[in-house]
Amino acid sequence: MxxxxxxxxxxxxxxxxxxxxxxIRGMSGDGAPLRAMCEQGGRIVITDTLVYELCSTSDRNxxxxxxxxxxxxxxxxxxxxxxxxxxKVELKENRPYGDPLHRENTERLRFQLANDxxxxxxxxxxxxxxxxxxxxxxxxxxxxxxxxxxxxxxxxKEIAARIKNKLPHDxxxxxxxxxxxxxxxxxxxxxxxxxxxxxxxxxxxxxNPKDVNEKWVxxxxxRSLLTVFCDCLRRGENENTFSRLSKRxxxxxxxxxxxxxxxxxxxxxxxxxxxxxxxxxxxxxxWMFGDGSKPLIRFYxxxxxxxxxxxxxxxxxxVTEQLDGYICALDLWSQISLKIKDSEKLPTSVFISRRTxxxxxxxxxxxxxxxxxxxxxxxxxxxxxxxxxxxxxxTTLDPLFEPSV
Numbered sequence: 090m091x092x093x094x095x096x097x098x099x100x101x102x103x104x105x106x107x108x109x110x111x112x113i114r115g116m117s118g119d120g121a122p123l124r125a126m127c128e129q130g131g132r133i134v135i136t137d138t139l140v141y142e143l144c145s146t147s148d149r150n151x152x153x154x155x156x157x158x159x160x161x162x163x164x165x166x167x168x169x170x171x172x173x174x175x176x177k178v179e180l181k182e183n184r185p186y187g188d189p190l191h192r193e194n195t196e197r198l199r200f201q202l203a204n205d206x207x208x209x210x211x212x213x214x215x216x217x218x219x220x221x222x223x224x225x226x227x228x229x230x231x232x233x234x235x236x237x238x239x240x241x242x243x244x245x246k247e248i249a250a251r252i253k254n255k256l257p258h259d260x261x262x263x264x265x266x267x268x269x270x271x272x273x274x275x276x277x278x279x280x281x282x283x284x285x286x287x288x289x290x291x292x293x294x295x296x297n298p299k300d301v302n303e304k305w306v307x308x309x310x311x312r313s314l315l316t317v318f319c320d321c322l323r324r325g326e327n328e329n330t331f332s333r334l335s336k337r338x339x340x341x342x343x344x345x346x347x348x349x350x351x352x353x354x355x356x357x358x359x360x361x362x363x364x365x366x367x368x369x370x371x372x373x374x375x376w377m378f379g380d381g382s383k384p385l386i387r388f389y390x391x392x393x394x395x396x397x398x399x400x401x402x403x404x405x406x407x408v409t410e411q412l413d414g415y416i417c418a419l420d421l422w423s424q425i426s427l428k429i430k431d432s433e434k435l436p437t438s439v440f441i442s443r444r445t446x447x448x449x450x451x452x453x454x455x456x457x458x459x460x461x462x463x464x465x466x467x468x469x470x471x472x473x474x475x476x477x478x479x480x481x482x483x484t485t486l487d488p489l490f491e492p493s494v
Contacts, residue, residue: 104358104398105132105359106131106358107134107355107360108134108361109363109365110142110143110151111363114143114151116158119158120161123158126165132165132166134167135159144213153207156202163198167190168190168191168198169354175189175306180295180296181293183296183300185305188357232283240318240322248269248319249322253323254325262323266316266323266376267379269315270315270319275315276301276312281307284310284311284314310353312377313352314349316349316352316377345373348373351370352377359383360384360401361384361386371385379421384400403491404423404427406419406423406479406481407481408482410482414442416440417464417480419464427467435464439460457492
């Protein structure tokens with residue numbers, strides 16, 4: 090039998106965690122939660138969106154203060170490439186960009202944190218203004234015009250009728266929007282063309298949408314655009330042109346695009362740390378990634394951060410309660426970490442009828458062993474090499490049951 094331990098937890102051993110502005114602003118000045126992540130082997134991902142948000146606020150000391158929180162964990166910091174840069178490479182070369190790590194900028198930031206964390210360029214205001222213009226360029230109104238045309242298609246008219254005026258966490262809105270956002274046919278046949286349209290005028294595009302899959306940045310960027318589109322349908326904003334939107338709504342649309350750059354990159358990370366547990370980023374993460382496959386680290390206390398990271402390193406079985414029972418399924422991260430062979434021969438979920446035994450007590454017997462063996466193909470003894478098993482609530486991601494193997 091092949092020794093599975095050699096490859097166990099290859100991803101979970103050093104999880105890459107994207108930090109958003111709300112998270113780093115909200116923590117204490119000593120940056121203890123960030124240090125906790127590093128002590129558990131985590132890598133802290135800094136995006137250009139984070140830096141822009143911290144530098145462009147009225148409090149111009151936000152970026153300096155944030156760098157001081159990063160000083161003691163500088164060796165674990167990673168700076169990732171800007172999303173449009175990556176998908177433009179993909180458009181031109183018809184290949185996945187690969188790892189978004191920007192090595193030069195990573196080394197530059199680590200050096201700065203080690204030697205002069207208070208450094209700021211003399212022309213920071215100019216840089217911020219250039220970045221603001223780039224982020225609020227005509228491509229967003231053009232994108233909105235495309236959305237208005239798409240919403241006239243019969244398929245999307247039907248979707249709009251079913252989700253209009255619903256709250257973003259409404260179960261039907263989540264289910265319908267998630268189905269659209271993650272539909273390979275829609276991504277390939279509609280949204281990749283939308284994603285590449287602003288760049289076709291100034292570069293030779295060789296991208297063949299048929300070649301594109303989940304390894305490509307433009308695939309996930311297209312999903313993020315579908316997320317904006319579904320939200321426009323939900324709000325009824327597709328009935329107006331961009332120019333008819335109020336200044337407040339236009340600003341909110343731009344801010345939504347910022348948040349979705351975090352979520353585009355989240356496809357290549359293991360988790361995201363955010364204080365937004367009820368904001369748009371929180372809801373859209375659920376639309377794009379479902380419950381649990383890309384965890385949200387929302388705590389500041391060191392003990393809670395460590396618990397979340399330890400939870401992430403286990404084999405996670407998500408449990409969804411229904412009226413007549415429970416659906417148990419492996420989360421995506423666990424599937425990747427286990428590197429299951431012949432996974433297509435294994436069921437994606439197991440249903441446990443409430444009639445079998447009431448409430449969650451059923452897992453305290455031997456049935457949890459059968460569930461994990463059915464879903465993973467491994468025995469409970471073999472799963473020790475992967476850090477054990479934890480059953481979590483699909484909605485809250487809180488642990489329900491952690492058996493001792």
